[in-house]
Amino acid sequence: MPYAAPNRVNDFVIKIGTVNGTGSASANGLLMKAVFRSGVPVVGKNYFPSNIQGLPTWYEIRVTRDGHRARSGQVDLMVALNPETYARDLQEVTSGGYFFYDSTWPRPALLQMRDDVTVLGAPLARLCNENFNGARTRILMKNICYAGVLAALHDLDLEIIRGLLSETYAKKPQLVESNMKAIQLGYDYARENFSCPLPLRVEKMDATRGHIIIDGNTAAGLGCVYAGATVGAWYPITPSTSLMDAFKSFAERLRADPATGRKNYIMIQAEDELASVGMVIGAAWNGARAFTATSGPGISLMQEFIGLAYYTETPTVIFDVQRVGPSTGMPTRTQQGDIRSAAYASHGDTRQVCLYPANPEECFHFAPLAFDLAERLQTPILVLSDLDIGMNDWMCPEFKWDDSYVPDRGKVLDEAELAKIEKFWRYYDHDDDGIPQRTIPGVSSKGAYFARGSGHNQYGAYTEDSREYQVVIDRLRKKWLTAARMVPKAVIEAGNSEELAIVTIGSGEAPALEAVARLRAQGVRVDYMRVRGFPFGEEVEQFLNAHQLNFIVEQNRDAQLRSLLTLETGVAKNRMRSILHYNGLPLAANYVVDGVMAAVQDHSRPAAQLVRP
Amino acid sequence: MSFIAKPTVAHPDLPRNSRGLTRREYEGANSTLCAGCGHDSITAAIVEACWANDVEPRTLVKLSGIGCSSKTTAYFVSGSHGFNSVHGRMPSVATGANAANRQLNYIGVSGDGDTLSIGLGQFIHAIRRNLNMVYIIENNGVYGLTKGQFSASADIGTTAKKGEVNNQAPIDPVQLALTLGASFVARSFSGDKGQLVPLIQAAMHHNGFALIDVLSPCVTFNDHEGSTRSYAYSREHYEEVVHADFVAPAANITVQYGPGECVPVTMHDGSRIVLRKVDADYDPTDRGAALARIRERLRTQEYLTGLLHISTNQPEFHEQNATPEMPLNQIPYATLNPGAATLAKILSRYR
Numbered sequence: 001m002p003y004a005a006p007n008r009v010n011d012f013v014i015k016i017g018t019v020n021g022t023g024s025a026s027a028n029g030l031l032m033k034a035v036f037r038s039g040v041p042v043v044g045k046n047y048f049p050s051n052i053q054g055l056p057t058w059y060e061i062r063v064t065r066d067g068h069r070a071r072s073g074q075v076d077l078m079v080a081l082n083p084e085t086y087a088r089d090l091q092e093v094t095s096g097g098y099f100f101y102d103s104t105w106p107r108p109a110l111l112q113m114r115d116d117v118t119v120l121g122a123p124l125a126r127l128c129n130e131n132f133n134g135a136r137t138r139i140l141m142k143n144i145c146y147a148g149v150l151a152a153l154h155d156l157d158l159e160i161i162r163g164l165l166s167e168t169y170a171k172k173p174q175l176v177e178s179n180m181k182a183i184q185l186g187y188d189y190a191r192e193n194f195s196c197p198l199p200l201r202v203e204k205m206d207a208t209r210g211h212i213i214i215d216g217n218t219a220a221g222l223g224c225v226y227a228g229a230t231v232g233a234w235y236p237i238t239p240s241t242s243l244m245d246a247f248k249s250f251a252e253r254l255r256a257d258p259a260t261g262r263k264n265y266i267m268i269q270a271e272d273e274l275a276s277v278g279m280v281i282g283a284a285w286n287g288a289r290a291f292t293a294t295s296g297p298g299i300s301l302m303q304e305f306i307g308l309a310y311y312t313e314t315p316t317v318i319f320d321v322q323r324v325g326p327s328t329g330m331p332t333r334t335q336q337g338d339i340r341s342a343a344y345a346s347h348g349d350t351r352q353v354c355l356y357p358a359n360p361e362e363c364f365h366f367a368p369l370a371f372d373l374a375e376r377l378q379t380p381i382l383v384l385s386d387l388d389i390g391m392n393d394w395m396c397p398e399f400k401w402d403d404s405y406v407p408d409r410g411k412v413l414d415e416a417e418l419a420k421i422e423k424f425w426r427y428y429d430h431d432d433d434g435i436p437q438r439t440i441p442g443v444s445s446k447g448a449y450f451a452r453g454s455g456h457n458q459y460g461a462y463t464e465d466s467r468e469y470q471v472v473i474d475r476l477r478k479k480w481l482t483a484a485r486m487v488p489k490a491v492i493e494a495g496n497s498e499e500l501a502i503v504t505i506g507s508g509e510a511p512a513l514e515a516v517a518r519l520r521a522q523g524v525r526v527d528y529m530r531v532r533g534f535p536f537g538e539e540v541e542q543f544l545n546a547h548q549l550n551f552i553v554e555q556n557r558d559a560q561l562r563s564l565l566t567l568e569t570g571v572a573k574n575r576m577r578s579i580l581h582y583n584g585l586p587l588a589a590n591y592v593v594d595g596v597m598a599a600v601q602d603h604s605r606p607a608a609q610l611v612r613p
Numbered sequence: 614m615s616f617i618a619k620p621t622v623a624h625p626d627l628p629r630n631s632r633g634l635t636r637r638e639y640e641g642a643n644s645t646l647c648a649g650c651g652h653d654s655i656t657a658a659i660v661e662a663c664w665a666n667d668v669e670p671r672t673l674v675k676l677s678g679i680g681c682s683s684k685t686t687a688y689f690v691s692g693s694h695g696f697n698s699v700h701g702r703m704p705s706v707a708t709g710a711n712a713a714n715r716q717l718n719y720i721g722v723s724g725d726g727d728t729l730s731i732g733l734g735q736f737i738h739a740i741r742r743n744l745n746m747v748y749i750i751e752n753n754g755v756y757g758l759t760k761g762q763f764s765a766s767a768d769i770g771t772t773a774k775k776g777e778v779n780n781q782a783p784i785d786p787v788q789l790a791l792t793l794g795a796s797f798v799a800r801s802f803s804g805d806k807g808q809l810v811p812l813i814q815a816a817m818h819h820n821g822f823a824l825i826d827v828l829s830p831c832v833t834f835n836d837h838e839g840s841t842r843s844y845a846y847s848r849e850h851y852e853e854v855v856h857a858d859f860v861a862p863a864a865n866i867t868v869q870y871g872p873g874e875c876v877p878v879t880m881h882d883g884s885r886i887v888l889r890k891v892d893a894d895y896d897p898t899d900r901g902a903a904l905a906r907i908r909e910r911l912r913t914q915e916y917l918t919g920l921l922h923i924s925t926n927q928p929e930f931h932e933q934n935a936t937p938e939m940p941l942n943q944i945p946y947a948t949l950n951p952g953a954a955t956l957a958k959i960l961s962r963y964r
Contacts (some may be wrong), residue, residue, distance in 0.1 A: 085821065
């Protein structure tokens with residue numbers, strides 16, 4: 001259902017369609033930051049191909065005075081710079097919206113297709129050819145030139161744009177001038193030929209103070225630096241690569257000894273994902289904070305090793321930046337397709353502790369948490385982010401670090417503690433919480449043990465004895481119950497309804513919260529919960545049981561979160577109805593609102609009766 | 614299973630090394646391998662080498678994959694941590710462990726299936742990184758635990774116990790390692806303790822990846838007539854070209870060698886290996902020539918053994934990565950944490 005507020009000031013969506021590899025990213029980033037620096041909340045979404053150069057790519061900027069964090073699902077102004085996609089780009093514009101294109105090559109036939117859309121043309125290529133030299137420069141400046149047009153159309157402050165360019169090109173001031181010249185070309189053309197500004201305009205606010213614009217992978221990489229990680233092993237895979245790149249670039253700056261050039265970290269580009277997780281397991285077993293980042297195909301490859309880490313009780317931190325599956329799928333599109341395979345990774349009786357961040361600030365804070373939990377619980381921790389969180393630009397409250405933080409290394413016995421005990425038993429449950437004690441190699445022969453993926457007893461010795469095997473595997477179940485008390489609690493907003501609730505996970509939060517607000521505005525009373533960890537804490541089951549009908553909103557075809565809730569809680573299946581979105585684009589609030597409204601209106605009866613038998 | 618109960622008290626007259634430890638203190642759990650298994654001889658050689666090298670047990674880290682060979686890390690130096698990982702993936706676990714603490718001694722034991730089939734990828738990448746570890750392949754040409762299938766090191770024409778003939782060319786870890794630039798490449802035979810022990814001693818002092826491929830007959834599945842990996846066949850077809858005498862740091866060379874036959878090599882830590890050339894024309898420091906000679910002799914089914922190649926100037930894994938001398942797992946968190954003020958500074962670039 002299209003949604004249009006009557007007042008469009010600071011509430012509209014610009015979508016820019018270009019060809020990848022032409023340098024439009026800097027123009028798009030410039031526009032987004034210009035809105036942000038005007039004090040107006042903004043959302044950026046990049047829809048890019050799995051390709052280096054020549055294919056269609058889009059960037060969406062949502063200007064949102066209400067501070068929503070999801071995409072809106074509609075386009076108010078399309079900046080069409082790729083003739084190959086003109087037709088579909090025009091179709092996508094919301095009725096009453098605008099379509100801007102490069103009129104160096106006029107397209108009269110195309111432009112008659114929609115009489116409810118205003119078409120604006122500026123001869124960007126001609127302007128740039130007349131004013132700049134060199135093919136590459138002309139292409140790059142054409143991008144900056146459309147930013148100038150948009151600055152006029154949306155009433156952006158040129159001084160803010162100049163400031164941003166000065167920061168970007170601090171070391172190359174001549175580029176500031178050439179870029180500003182391109183901005184001015186577009187700006188002046190628009191002012192002379194269109195009635196500027198459009199109703200879709202930016203008006204300065206003060207709603208971005210104390211905020212930053214950052215993507216989740218950068219945030220998670222930074223979080224790993226603050227967590228004290230020293231070993232990162234990985235195999236390049238979209239969309240997780242930038243997490244490791246971020247860690248590396250922060251570590252290069254923050255962890256190298258300026259005097260000696262020695263680095264207090266090591267980054268190992270492994271031969272494949274099997275090796276990368278094997279390295280993490282080896283390093284963590286040997287007492288370092290170690291991690292890897294991957295995506296679905298990597299998680300598939302790591303299954304055997306994850307089981308080894310589970311059974312040998314080795315702290316292992318894995319970031320899974322999910323993308324569209326199955327198989328290679330669509331590597332540059334988003335999905336929440338690994339919820340199930342991460343939760344039950346590996347063969348045999350294994351269940352894995354998972355964390356589900358919803359945005360970059362949680363990516364940052366869940367990084368040290370993941371290491372703390374991995375060492376406290378001595379088990380793999382899978383942090384399930386996704387491409388939308390990991391690679392898109394999010395406006396976030398500025399991250400704060402608590403300098404009193406001390407890493408939780410868990411039950412590690414040092415030399416002095418080992419000296420006090422008669423004998424060290426690696427897999428013995430001393431504390432009745434299912435968590436044994438461990439030792440680090442090299443510390444003391446008294447703490448020496450043999451880690452193995454084959455059957456072992458609670459003293460750490462090899463076994464094929466049924467009873468001895470079962471003692472360990474039953475203790476692991478007890479540890480699982482302990483884990484349920486340690487993972488982050490679900491975010492719950494209750495008390496509005498005993499009938500309807502929206503339940504979501506990870507990046508479903510932004511659209512779900514917007515949907516909750518819109519539903520409430522339309523008079524539909526609804527509660528909200530976002531699951532943040534697996535195993536589920538008891539609050540999850542209580543919440544689900546407290547509502548007649550829970551809409552489980554997630555981004556995959558097979559209702560993986562709902563499956564997990566069905567299997568791991570006692571909640572009746574018919575209390576949970578799915579709203580599923582899995583086309584590879586980030587979920588928009590419209591889709592959730594429509595899903596809920598369809599269910600509510602179709603039946604026009606109390607939610608209790610909507611529950612299917 | 615071949616074991617005798619080990620007495621828990623050592624005889625007071627047992628010789629002690631400079632740490633005051635007897636050989637008994639370098640032993641591990643009882644072997645559960647078949648009586649006469651070549652692997653048990655290799656275990657004994659490792660025990661001897663660790664004792665002779667005065668290794669402090671807590672500083673040794675034992676790594677393995679899956680298979681008969683990989684079980685053996687439980688059978689030596691029980692005072693050391695060990696990690697028996699998954700099939701073919703020991704090199705990655707070793708890489709991670711080594712990354713976390715560069716100051717421990719890493720010894721990996723693997724088999725021909727574990728290294729040359731399922732683990733070939735990880736094996737060659739560990740070589741490529743020049744990971745500082747000793748990597749022993751207990752090479753018997755068959756899969757023992759699954760009862761006698763050919764492995765990737767089985768020679769063309771060798772027969773299985775029930776008569777099946779292998780027609781596929783073998784993968785030779787020694788030639789592979791030489792091609793990949795390995796810095797220490799040796800081959801030995803489980804039945805030749807006199808050759809194997811000093812090789813292991815030297816390998817432990819080598820600063821980088823040290824491969825020892827040990828022909829180790831499987832008495833149960835590959836010791837019959839028609840097998841090219843039987844005790845009898847191995848003894849007949851192996852030829853030592855370079856004998857390595859290991860000389861600990863600070864010790865004097867007391868044995869006199871004839872001129873021209875010996876090449877002393879000084880290791881990273883000051884210890885030395887004296888290479889006695891059994892074959893005067895063989896030069897273990899010339900990678901290309903060594904490879905050519907090994908290849909030529911393999912055509913007539915002769916396994917050249919000994920320290921086949923050594924180079925002491927290739928940077929190992931940590932040198933390549935410019936890590937500090939202090940192990941990464943011991944750097945205090947206060948050093949690793951950039952702090953709240955730095956965070957604010959970093960984030961100012963995201964406005």
